Each structure stands twice: as C-alpha cells, then as structure tokens.
Amino acid sequence: MSNALTFNEDQRDCLQEICNVAMGQAGDSLARLLNVFINLSVPYIRLIKAEEVHQELRSLINAPQVSAVRQAFYSPQGNQGLCGESIVIFSDASFQELAHLMAFEGRELDARAEQELLLDISNVLNGACLNGIAQQLEEQLGYSAPSLIGQHIPVEQILDKEKLTWEHALSIKIGYTLENHAFQCDMLMLMPGAAISHLMSVLDQFLEDF
C-alpha cells in the first residue's frame, strides 16, 4: 500500500537526540518515583516494517520467555497526529529483578500483584518516554489503560494474536541499570504509516526551527 518509509540522516539524528533527552528526563523521574538510582542507556532506534516485527523481536530479545504489555497513545489530532500502540516487553528474568526492587510494602507478589506491577511499570515507562518525546515536539498525548498481552510466553506469541494493521513500527530499545542490577526491557512503538509521516514532518519542522 504505502511506500517504505525511511528517515533521512537529519531526521534520524534529530529523533535520536530527542529520545536521548527524553530518556534522561524519564530516568530522573523514575529515580524519584522508585527511590533508586536509575540509569537509562542511549536508546537504540530503528524504523521497521510491520512484517519484519517478528524477526526484529527475536533479534532484540534473547530470552526464552517474556511478558508483554500494550498501551495505546493518541493525539488530539486523532490518527493524523502521533498515535499508535506501544508494547513493552520484559524478559522474565529481568522482571523478577525489578519486582524485587519495587516489591510493594514488602508483601509477597501474588499473580495479581505481579500483573499490576507489570502494568504500572509499562505505564510509567511509556508515559515517561512518550511524554518526553511529545513535549520536545510540542505535541500532546493521551493514553488508554495498559493491558497484558501475556505472561511467560515465547517471544513469537506476542504479536501472533494481534492482527497487524500497522505498516511501520518504531522500535526503541532501552536498557536500564538500577544500582547494582542491570537488565533490559524493550519498547516497541507501532504506528500507522500516517503517524510516521506526521512524525517525519514534525521532525523536519523541529530541524528548521533549530
């Protein structure tokens, strides 16, 4: 249907810089929220076609089992603005670390509390990163409630059940370091072609103003 979208060099550099700044802000907010020193790595950004998503996921995540949460984001301009769905993927091992650090009130994590923690962390990460990006681009974003795609499932199952109607996905890989614990989770932002085109024009505008 649509032509393959690709960022030009300027757009890519600009988006990378915006994401770096957003990550810095997100790390700062998360540290205040969780009361632990948190260091977010420089995000690794790639624009991929929807049909490459599985391959991309497999190459990104080196874990037999993962848990995944999705959340929609949208702009007041509807589907002409920045919009799409974000998927946050945790490898099960890294989730346990985070659960341990964030263990609410020292109580045991039962299945429901574990799910709630997954949803909360995803919401916080999505909000921190996306708001950071949107703010710099002078855009506004709203969010739907996050929902679980699955827990302890093979990577391939994350999107098998989802009918892919997005043409492109912006894949943003973020690594975290929490004090002595190092782990990673991945954010995948799936956007329809129109939203990516919008993002490109906003980046162009941003570059012009710069």
Place this chain on the structure above:
Amino acid sequence: MAAPAALSLLDRVIDRVDTGILIVDPEMRIQLWNQFMVTHSQRSAEEVLGKNLFDCFPELPQRWFERKLNGVLILKNQAFTSWQQRPFLFRFSHNRQVTGGVEHMYQDCTLTPIFDDAGEVAYVCISIKDVTEVGIYETRLKQALAQLEVASHTDGLTQLFNRSHWEERFRQEVARVQRYGGKVTLLMFDLDHFKKINDTWGHQAGDEVLRCVSSRLRRALRNVDVAGRYGGEEFCVFLPSTELAGGEYVAERIRKTMARTPVEHEGRSISISVSLGITEFRDPGQSHEQLIKEADAALYFAKENGRNRFACFQQLPR
C-alpha cells in the same frame, strides 16, 4: 451571565454521566465529588468536599493508592487500575445484586493529572467506571472454558478420561520417570464376551455394563491412579510409583470386584468378568507406546488362557 450558565451546564453533565468523578489536590483533599459518587457512597458533596480522602474513606488501600497518586504527581502522567488486578477502589454495591453473583462493583479507574498555568500538577482527577457487567461475563467465560476443558478430557458414557487425554497423561508420567527415576505400572483390561452381552441384551444393557464397570473401577483404585476408557470395552489404568507386585494386587482386586456381582439392568442380572494385562516400566529407553503394546500382549495372553484372570508381560512364555 454567559459564564455561569456554561459552568452549570458542565456541572450538570458531570453529575449525569454514568462514571464516578472525583478530584483531589496534592494534599488529598477532595475538591469535586459528582452525583455518581454521592449515589454509590451515600456521602453528599457537602460532607466530603475539602476533607482528606483517606479520613473520609479509611477503608481505602492508602499506601497502594498513594503510590499510584505519586506516579501521577511526579511523572505528570496518567495512571490506571483495572478490576482484573484490583476489583475495586471504592467498596460500592452494584445494580446486579440479584443476578450478578458478585459482591461489589468492579471498577476500572483512571487517574489523570490536571495542570495549572505553570504546568505543575494542581489536581488529580480520578474517574471510576462500573465494569461489573464485563467482570461477570468474563468470569462466566472462564467457567465455561474450564467446563469445556473437562468435557474435552472426558468420555461421555463412563465419565473416565477419554483415550487421548489418558494417553497424554501416561506419556507425561513415563517422561517423568525416564527423567527423574521412579516406578510406574500399567494395567489394560477388557470385558469378557462383551459382544455377546450386546447381542443378547441389547446395546442399552451393554452401555449399563460399561457404566457399572467404570464406577466399580473407580472404587477399586487409589486417588493417584489414573484411569481411562481406551476403546469400546477396553480400559486402561496407570499406577504411579507402583511396582509390578503392587500392580498384580490391584489387578486381582479389579478382577474380583467385577466378577463378584452381576450387573442389574431392567430386572436382569448380567454376569460379567474382565481379563487384564500388566506391565511395568523397567528401563529408560522404554516409550509409553511400547508399554501399552506390552500390556496389550499380556491382556491377549490372559484372554487366550481362559479369561477372568490377569497376566504380566514379564511372565509371558517366550
């Protein structure tokens, strides 16, 4: 005059929507309390406005809720709660008290920051959606799926496991002893002269015999033994952590309990007996299919040698 009219329109809308809306300031003092909240909490706006949320509702999960609110205040970001993880925030009753089968209103909540002109979070708006209906339907769906799962494992006539499920369980058990060691003994048995029962007394009598055999079998087994209907009149049982000697003991008990009492059907007494074949797991190379073949061979031998008896594969003449 235009401004107050517009305001009161907004107020009226807020009071008419089918969603709970309350607003708190960063000190948790209630600033807005809509009609939905009044109706369900039975606390008027005058009673709660300006007061601390947790003083008004000490039953709220304070620490958990503050953690959520902190996220909103610090990250300036929305936060959400879902009934699936936490059924409700406020303990409200719901409109399906008769037909619902649930005690409280299931709630999905959204916590949204409201900014002042300087871009700081001045208030947090909490909206509460009644999702009791969704919760009830999803709970029913889960029950239905659980029932379907049982049905897909069960033989309709005898209520024993059906062949495919029993075989899967046996395969897992054999895989377990192959890996971790241990014992498992397999019994297969067959009703003697079942065709004659069907031909003489009819298929309904035959069905009654099969049902009766199944219930006698169930009574003869321990909780851990796993029984299934393997085919028409053939049954299968595996005995976890049991040696051949234990298997022989169980086989003899089954043989006796079947032969001792005739089956009663429409005033007739139908005498029955069974022939059994036994084998035990011996070396890690054995597959579950092989064990089934061995038990079947022993069963065939028992039939050939007069029926109403059992035979062990390990003792068959070579």
